[in-house]
Amino acid sequence: ETGVTQTPRHLVMGMTNKKSLKCEQHLGHNAMYWYKQSAKKPLELMFVYSLEERVENNSVPSRFSPECPNSSHLFLHLHTLQPEDSALYLCASRISSNWDNSPLHFGNGTRLTVT
């Protein structure tokens, strides 16, 4: 059983829809991440929240909007997506007080299809 839970597991949405991906961690971590996995590409960092500070990849389009209301919950709000946004979206968490030895703990991901 993973300590990082993502919902939904699968999502199909049209380009005009608005939807949100949810991530929840029960590990007491205080840094949370969104990664995107497109076919045959490496995991791409989208956003990091650490101690209420957000770091983002400048190449992520504004149609992706993250929200981190507290250290246990992370959302990714989606609106007017494009078919090329279809991918596996992975959430991860880690302990920010011990970066040196702190690995990422991943959820099972949300498989997103944009039609």
Add this chain to the structure above:
Amino acid sequence: ILNVEQSPQSLHVQEGDSTNFTCSFPSSNFYALHWYRWETAKSPEALFVMTLNGDEKKKGRISATLNTKEGYSYLYIKGSQPEDSATYLCAFSAGSARQLTFGSGTQLTVLP
């Protein structure tokens, strides 16, 4: 943009064989190197986090080494088993510990 290269892209070995993969990364401003195993239909699972040049870590039949001066890490699997079949990912951070950049992975298939 940080480039993390992994080789080979894919690998088939027979059960019982030992094997190794390479992760190459920029040697300047190094902070940490991570290895993960990602089995099909599961989430990536951390194997090792290494920070010091010359680090060697071991977990059962899997071990890893780190050379930060020349910018590479090796992952070794001794006596491969079918359950070792997975994609092995390395991830690198430089400067900012928060941001981890992943390689494309090495897909290992162990044939019984």
